[in-house]
Amino acid sequence: MSNLGKYLIFLSTLFRNREKLKVYMNLVFAECIDIGISSLLIVAIVSTFLGAVTCVQTASNMDNPFVPQYIISLIVRDSTILEMGPTITCVVLAGKVGSNIAGQLGTMRITEQIDALEVMGINSSSYLVLPKVVAAMVTFPMLVTMACFLAIMGGYVAGWLTGAITPQEYIQGLQFSFKGNYVFFALTKSVVFAFLVTTIASYQGFFTKGGAYEVxxxxxxxxxxxxxxxxxxxxxxxQLLVG
Incomplete structure (x- = not known):
């Protein structure tokens, strides 16, 4: 069977023989702290500097005197909400959260902790993985929202410090022809990416065989x-939501 088939079967096991809701609530809260709170710093740093770099580089290429300066912040806004905010943030989180999940579950597998859960009659995949998936799908949109805000603020500060754009022009560009569905698009992407990151990382860790090298x-x-x-x-x- 292909890896994709095994992955889909693994997803189906997440919803079988689940524990009581109260058990999952406690696990989800713990995972929200582990996934969300611990990722605040790295997301804040990356998003702020991405917004600043986008503003400075866009301004350096705006040498046409007939193009108004507020277009700089409009580009920063749209590129942040549509692409950099959800996609780059989730790629960063894939490196931090995904590797952590795979390493944690892989260690549990090779030390036979997952086998012990199954011996006790507990659906180990549902008990260990489902709270991570739910927590990520809750916290990733929050982190992406924060990343978009900080990226736009980073562009504001960089444009002001370098003199590339005045604060008034920057705010004018942010307000110009704003499309609210872009926010919905960004949040939708963050939820889908959260599901992919956690399930793929869990699948890799859950079926680890060998020792520390394999983890x-x-x-x-x-x-x-x-x-x-x-x-x-x-x-x-x-293609589906914008194209």
Whole structure:
């Protein structure tokens, strides 16, 4: 059977023989802290500097005197909401969250902790993976929203400090021809990417065989496959929701 078939079968096991809702609530809250709170710093740093770089580079290429300066912030706004905010943020999270999930589950597999859960009659995939999936689908949109805000603020500060655009022109560009459905598009992408990152990383870690070396390989494969899945899903969602 192909890896894709095994992955789909693995997804189907997440919803069988589930534990009580109260058990999952506690696990989801714990995973929200582990996935969301611990990722705030890296997301804030990356998004702020991405917005600043986008503003500066866009301004350096705007040498046509007939093009108004507020177009700079319009480009920063749309590129951030449509692409950089959800996609780049989730690629960063795939490296941080995905490798952590794969390493954690891989270690549990080789130390036979997952086997112990199954011996006790617990659906190990549902108990261990489903809370991570739900927590990621809750926290990723929040992190993406914060990333978009900080990227736009980073562009504002960079444009003001470098003199590339005045604060008034920057705000004018942010307000010019704004399309609210872009926000819905960004949040939809973040939810889909969260599902892909957590399930792919969990699949890689859950079926790890061997020792510490194989756990490392599983973490690497989780990040690589998650990034590829994000880029493919990004294109498909762009065609479906925008194209």
């Amino acid at each position: 490392g390989k599983a973490s690497t494969s989780a990040v690589t496959n998650s990034c590829i899945a994000i880029l493919v899903a990004d294109y498909l969602l762009a």
